[in-house]
């Protein structure tokens with residue numbers, strides 16, 4: 001199947017490298033970044049596109065852009081991996097809407113469009129008989145969407161608790177393990193590239209809350225917005241609070257919580273026993289669900305990074321290809 005990649009940063013390039021190293025039957029026919037694009041109906045030479053991006057900062061020609069990729073129609077699946085805009089989902093939301101409207105499948109790692117407009121986009125995809133994949137929007141490589149939708153199909157999910165932001169988990173891990181203050185641990189996370197220059201979305205709990213909105217709306221049958229989530233971040237956690245928790249055989253972690261039956265969604269620092277499965281180290285993500293039939297199930301894995309995120313995108317691409325092969 002033919003793929004167009006919109007956004008050619010860490011994730012887009014990670015996906016291109018992963019695809020170049022394997023033969024899964026996908027051909028990349030178009031790539032766009034913020035200032036350029038390239039299209040070849042027969043398939044791009046990925047090593048050339050990657051080298052051009054590295055040397056010039058552009059993946060292609062300045063004269064062409066996303067509109068040209070869309071109007072070319074030279075793709076079966078649009079992979080949208082441009083930056084997240086949690087307020088409006090744009091401009092990615094419009095791009096995804098256009099592709100679905102053209103009867104093209106869409107796979108994305110971009111939380112904005114899915115958090116802002118999942119129900120609308122899913123209805124459009126269903127109307128057009130195409131698929132919308134978004135596994136990579138929550139918890140990176142961890143297959144939480146397919147795990148809940150397919151792996152635990154038939155279960156009622158009573159509760160979901162998760163470590164959904166690797167940056168916060170790294171900061172709290174380092175405060176506990178090394179006695180670093182919050183500003184010191186945040187600076188270390190920045191130096192290592194885990195935290196953005198502006199870490200507000202992460203440390204205020206907003207990124208985790210957006211992921212809860214996606215899970216609530218897409219796999220737990222809810223219909224909520226970001227304003228329905230109670231949000232408290234980790235920026236006022238002190239070493240004293242961590243010491244008090246430690247004395248009780250516990251620690252503090254930023255926990256996202258969904259209680260579907262109570263329609264309750266919140267993210268906040270919580271005291272949690274050190275032997276709880278959600279106490280994972282560093283930038284790992286973890287999600288525990290309580291199911292009526294399966295009981296408790298915990299997923300743990302890498303929540304970010306080019307290849308872990310590409311892994312989730314590839315899972316969606318393979319799912320679509322297999323369904324397409326079966327004539328779905």
Ligand SMILES: NC(=O)c1ccc[n+]([C@@H]2O[C@H](COP(=O)([O-])OP(=O)(O)OC[C@H]3O[C@@H](n4cnc5c(N)ncnc54)[C@H](OP(=O)(O)O)[C@@H]3O)[C@@H](O)[C@H]2O)c1
Pocket residue numbers: 006007008009010011012032033034035057066081082083084091109110111136137140303304305306309
């Ligand atoms: N990085 C991760 O580990 C991770 C994990 C899960 C989800 N995500 C999500 O995946 C998406 C991509 O993340 P990333 O880390 O790859 O970001 P990134 O490194 O900042 O790359 C973003 C890419 O999108 C391009 N871009 C910016 N505005 C655009 C526009 N209007 N139209 C087309 N392309 C545009 C940028 O162009 P230039 O190259 O010209 O600047 C760049 O190539 C984000 O939504 C992010 O939240 C990332």
